[in-house]
Amino acid sequence: MIKVIVNGSLGKMGKVLTDLIMEDKAFELVAGVSKYKNDNIDYPIYSSILDVKEKVDVIIDFSNPDSLKDLLSYSKHTKIPLVIATTGYSDEELNMIEELSKEVSIFHSSNMSVGVNLILKLVEISAKALTNFDIEIIEKHHNKKVDAPSGTALMIANEIQQVLNNEFNYGRHGKNEKRKENEIGIHAVRGGTIAGDHSVIFAGKDEILELNHIALSKEIFAQGSLKAAKFIVNKENGYYNMKDVVSI
Ligand SMILES: NC(=O)C1=CN([C@@H]2O[C@H](COP(=O)(O)OP(=O)(O)OC[C@H]3O[C@@H](n4cnc5c(N)ncnc54)[C@H](OP(=O)(O)O)[C@@H]3O)[C@@H](O)[C@H]2O)C=CC1
Ligand SMILES: O=C(O)C1=N[C@H](C(=O)O)C[C@H](O)C1
16 A cells, blocks of 8 residues: 655545545555644645645645745655646756656646546657747636646647747737747636646648647546656656556
């Protein structure tokens, strides 16, 4: 049985994930971490991961970049593998995560679904094949999401940038100029309960290719994080992502 700490366990994703863990015989929920203590929870809950004393095999994080320092410090000292699903990190924070993966095994993905990770492959193929096409990314999420653009939109943009070396253009408000040839437009929409919707548009002369992934529940992300936890639990130190798990 894999013993887990969920960082951010009382958040929207944390609640979905802890429910799944409690139903799954392969996992044991040993502790949760949330900024504010809640006494109506039937597992131990802490306001900082640094206070967790229980022995565990893996940490799964769906929280906020604010908790990164404690999370990395705990993982560094205990050497416990870490699955990071949180988005909205600065470049400096992303470097801190990669740096720690020299000492601990870290699985980091801004999207734990299988489908989005197939889209990453498809955008790479499309970007190579569709020369001189304009590329725009549109992401749509629920009205409670705090970071924009989504981590997934950035992950897709970075994948394309590795092929074409484009510049990113976040929205077009206040820019009274034509679109540049070598840019990727990135646009964020927020509303209702949209679990996650990512479109990548390749617009050429008289033809358009559109790749679209729609998440219909938060559960797919939680299931993906459990798959990642199983994958990473006995791995050597290193920086892993969904490409290491999904065979494409
Ligand atoms: N990679 C993926 O596949 C997915 C990633 N995500 C990402 O996961 C993250 C969480 O999403 P969601 O659950 O919707 O967000 P919520 O805001 O609902 O939950 C965030 C949780 O993090 C906790 N938290 C905030 N600051 C700290 C801190 N300093 N220390 C410990 N816990 C803290 C909050 O605690 P409190 O409630 O006490 O404030 C809360 O429990 C987001 O970054 C989101 O983009 C979401 C879905 C899929
Ligand atoms: O906050 C969310 O909900 C989601 N966040 C991730 C992101 O920023 O890409 C993944 C998913 O789309 C849901």
